[in-house]
Amino acid sequence: MTIKIALIQLRVVDSKEKNLKNACDLIRIAKKEKEANLVVLPECFNAPYTADTLQDVAEEIPGGQTCRALSNAARDFGVHVVGGSIVESCGGRLYNTCTVWGPEGDLVATYRKVHLCDSSLSGKTTIAETKLFTAGSQYATFSIGDTRIGLGICWDMRFAEFATAYRTLGCDVLIYPALCDVPTGELHWELLAKARALDNQAFVAFCSPARTHAKLIPYGHSLVVDPWGQVIQRATEFQEIVVADLKMQELADVRRRIPVFEQKRADMYELKVGYS
Numbered sequence: 001m002t003i004k005i006a007l008i009q010l011r012v013v014d015s016k017e018k019n020l021k022n023a024c025d026l027i028r029i030a031k032k033e034k035e036a037n038l039v040v041l042p043e044c045f046n047a048p049y050t051a052d053t054l055q056d057v058a059e060e061i062p063g064g065q066t067c068r069a070l071s072n073a074a075r076d077f078g079v080h081v082v083g084g085s086i087v088e089s090c091g092g093r094l095y096n097t098c099t100v101w102g103p104e105g106d107l108v109a110t111y112r113k114v115h116l117c118d119s120s121l122s123g124k125t126t127i128a129e130t131k132l133f134t135a136g137s138q139y140a141t142f143s144i145g146d147t148r149i150g151l152g153i154c155w156d157m158r159f160a161e162f163a164t165a166y167r168t169l170g171c172d173v174l175i176y177p178a179l180c181d182v183p184t185g186e187l188h189w190e191l192l193a194k195a196r197a198l199d200n201q202a203f204v205a206f207c208s209p210a211r212t213h214a215k216l217i218p219y220g221h222s223l224v225v226d227p228w229g230q231v232i233q234r235a236t237e238f239q240e241i242v243v244a245d246l247k248m249q250e251l252a253d254v255r256r257r258i259p260v261f262e263q264k265r266a267d268m269y270e271l272k273v274g275y276s
């Protein structure tokens with residue numbers, strides 16, 4: 001089985017209406033012209049990511065404007081859509097949340113960012129997401145045919161154990177909508193995607209917004225890494241759609257040749273043993 005994945009590296013502007021229209025137009029192109037059956041949008045794709053406007057752009061899930069637009073696009077074009085992330089409002093709290101829509105327009109998964117980013121990053125930019133959002137506490141997966149897909153959002157990509165938990169849950173593909181700062185992106189973005197792919201012998205996709213002069217400038221360079229750790233598709237920093245074939249046969253080959261999951265020494269990893 002092969003999944004054709006399209007990463008939409010969308011250019012986010014101030015107007016939510018324009019971002020939603022742009023996203024839906026690009027979903028149509030990804031499906032109709034590039035023949036993708038799985039389309040991914042970036043973190044905070046419907047509005048710029050700024051602390052002071054989060055309340056204004058927040059929406060309920062699944063009742064809000066963005067969910068309606070994504071559900072309609074998924075149904076109209078007959079494609080799975082990983083709806084990046086949006087600011088979700090629920091019970092007086094805000095979450096950074098990814099929704100996934102099936103080709104009938106049905107909501108097939110909802111994931112709330114688990115690891116919130118509190119960091120001074122490279123030194124020039126500081127993010128304090130725990131002051132803005134409530135953290136999620138659930139894994140979220142969905143399936144296309146026999147292939148199980150796990151979800152994370154940006155900062156989650158730095159947590160190796162989290163990705164490996166998805167592999168333990170049977171996932172073969174890990175998707176992270178992400179908005180990474182440029183200096184840390186230059187150093188870590190590709191390395192993290194390769195690390196998560198190699199650790200878990202899985203396909204890994206990071207989907208960023210295009211670079212703009214936002215407060216948190218997105219790195220861009222959305223990419224797909226195969227289970228060998230090779231980058232099989234990579235974007236520039238501008239708005240574009242990149243498409244890659246995820247050939248599931250490759251997973252079996254890698255896992256048979258390098259059977260590290262059968263060779264794990266779980267008895268050694270909890271540091272219950274002494275050392276000398």
Ligand SMILES: NC(=O)CCC(=O)C(=O)O
Nearest residue numbers: 117154155179180181184
């Ligand atoms: N959106 C985020 O979680 C920021 C993460 C980031 O910039 C990084 O370097 O990681």
